[in-house]
Amino acid sequence: MPNTLAHLIYSSAxxxxxxxxxxxxLHAKVERNNAARGIxxxxxxxxxxxFQVLEGPEATxxxxxxxxxxxxxxxxxTRIIQESIPQRAFADWAMGFSQLEAFELDQIEGMGDFFSQGHTLAQLPAGRARKLLEAFAKGRWRSQLQGMPPQPAPASSLAAPAPRALDKAPQAPGNGAGEAVDFSFAFxxxxxxxxxxxxxxxxxxxxxxxxxxxxVIARHSAPDLAAFDAACRAQAIAVAARIGLPGTLNINILPNAVLDPVVGLDSTLAxxxxxxxxxxxxxxxxxxxxAIRDLAHFRRTVDAYxxxxxxxxxxDFGAGYSGLNLLSEFQPDIVKLDMLLVRGIAAHGPRQAIARAIVQVCVDLGIDLIVEGVETLDEYAWFRDQGVRLFQGYxxxxxxFEGAPPFVLPEHGQAPPEQTHRPADTGGASAA
Ligand SMILES: Cc1cc2nc3c(=O)[nH]c(=O)nc-3n(C[C@H](O)[C@H](O)[C@H](O)COP(=O)(O)O)c2cc1C
Structure with missing residues (x-):
């Protein structure tokens, strides 16, 4: 049955x-060819x-x-799997393309640490290939697949691609305001x-x-930086809204982007x-x-926001030389402790003294403290002993990246609930 719908999966080096x-x-060429052939x-x-999955009439x-x-x-x-299929798993992609790292592949159920151990896609056995296929077909990493929908297949070719499902449509890189952008966000x-x-x-x-x-930042030159900064904020909000990210969204001002109270705020509000x-x-x-480059200007900007x-x-609080002095002039809602102070803190007396002082000042001033860049249990335990409750780090x-499943708190194995609270509700650096 040469016109039977089938898929062929292979790997190569x-x-x-x-x-x-x-x-x-390569991707552009492949897309054009496949769209014309109903693949x-x-x-x-x-x-x-x-690793490639090809779907279409068997003879083609x-x-x-x-x-x-x-x-x-x-x-x-190496041909791994070839078999007939009832329907296409990638009907909306002439050839979706993705580039991933080994550790990302290992997050797929059934992969174990196959890739991190140095194995490559070219060594993929059939069982794992099916898991990979399932993960992509079901939606995992799907938003990272770049590609275009196939053309309607020629009438002579059986099993023309199904009409593109709207809910699975690839997201054109745009910010919802009709402007194309060449970047996205990880959260x-x-x-x-x-x-x-x-x-x-x-x-x-x-x-x-x-x-x-x-x-990404290197692609944008200095005069363009304020506009790029505003575009970043708009895009972060667009992506967060699109993927239904729960709770608070922290967005960075780009280093050296002149903080413009009007341009930045207007684009954020829009x-x-x-x-x-x-x-x-x-x-x-x-x-x-x-903040300290021009404190009066910074304060006006913050007031507007x-x-x-x-x-x-x-x-990155504590990284510069102003430190606690800044807090005497200006009190933000939140302070994020610089990771250089966090690194190896359990065995570093001077860092402990500085960190203890910052924790106490934040408690006294009612500022939420987030300890970031936490990588070891010792670092976590030291700050936890100081009463810190908000943490970020590996x-x-x-x-x-967009497309990953929701974050699951390790100990409880539960998906995080929808967050609607303000940080004041959680007490920030207050003692437990
Ligand atoms: C990893 C890999 C995957 C490819 N996948 C496809 C494909 O899906 N469709 C395709 O037409 N060509 C694919 N090609 C390219 C073909 O080998 C070949 O260069 C191309 O089909 C020639 O197209 P042309 O006859 O239009 O010049 C792939 C090449 C590589 C290295």
Missing amino acids: ATRPLSRQELQD TGMLLYANGSF LEQLFAKIAADPRHQRV QPIVDVLARRVYAHEALVRGLHGEPASE AARRHAFALERIVIEATESE HGAGIRFAID LFARPM
Whole structure:
């Protein structure tokens, strides 16, 4: 039955590491070809190896696979699964494309630490390949798949792609205001260990394929920075609203972006309105150095945001030289302790003395204190002994890119409840 609908799944090893541009070119070509032939599926590239799911009429698949297998860009092309299927799992993708890291792949159920142990997609056994396929088909990482919908298949080809389901439509990179943007966001939970719930999420800028913030920021030059900063805030709100992120959203002011009370606030208000995002859920994080650059200007800006119901946090507190002096002039809603003070604190007397003083000042001034960059149990235990209850860091959760499942508190195994409280309700750095 040459026209039976089938899928063919294979893995391979890239002959040499492919650059981002080469991958983009390959993806563009593959999409065009497949859309014209009624082929759908997904292509994954991780650590120098490929995993591809091809769906379509069996005869077309067979011809295409012969062509792909002969492509000099990869080797050890291994057919893992080929079987007929009742319907397409990727009907809305001419060829969804994703690039992931080993640790991200290992988060998929059934993978164990297969990839972190140095195995590649090219060594994937059939059982794990099915798990990977299921994870992508069901929705995991789906929003990271970039691609376009297939063209209607030629009438002669059986099993034309199903009409694109609206709820599964790939998200065009835009901010909801019709403006295209070339970045997205990862979200890192901030937890309240006493209430055992997620207190907030910090939005961290990333490229559309998860590239680090530094790479994204480097693409935007200095004169453009204030506009980029405003666009970042709008996009963070857009993505948070789209994925239904619960609770408070912490958004950073970009380093060196001149904090413009009008441009920044207006764009934030417009984005919040557009996405029906309550202003009380927004916290703007600015660093100590941003605040002291021009304290009077900074205070006016904060007043304008406060007037709208948006709160302010001082980020990386303790990293600069102003420290507690700043708090005598200006009291933010939240202070985030710099991770350099946190690192190895359990065995560092001077850091302990400084941190103890900051914790006490925050309690006295009614400022919520978040200890960030917590990576070890010792660091956590030391601050917990001081009565701190709000924590952020790899010990709890890494930043999660759009498409990851909701954060689950490790001990309880429960999804965090919807957060509607203001931080004052949780007591911040107050003693437990
Ligand atoms: C990992 C990998 C996956 C590919 N997947 C497809 C595919 O799904 N469809 C396709 O037409 N070409 C795919 N290609 C490219 C083909 O090998 C070949 O270069 C291309 O089909 C030639 O297209 P043309 O005949 O239009 O020039 C892939 C190549 C690689 C290295």
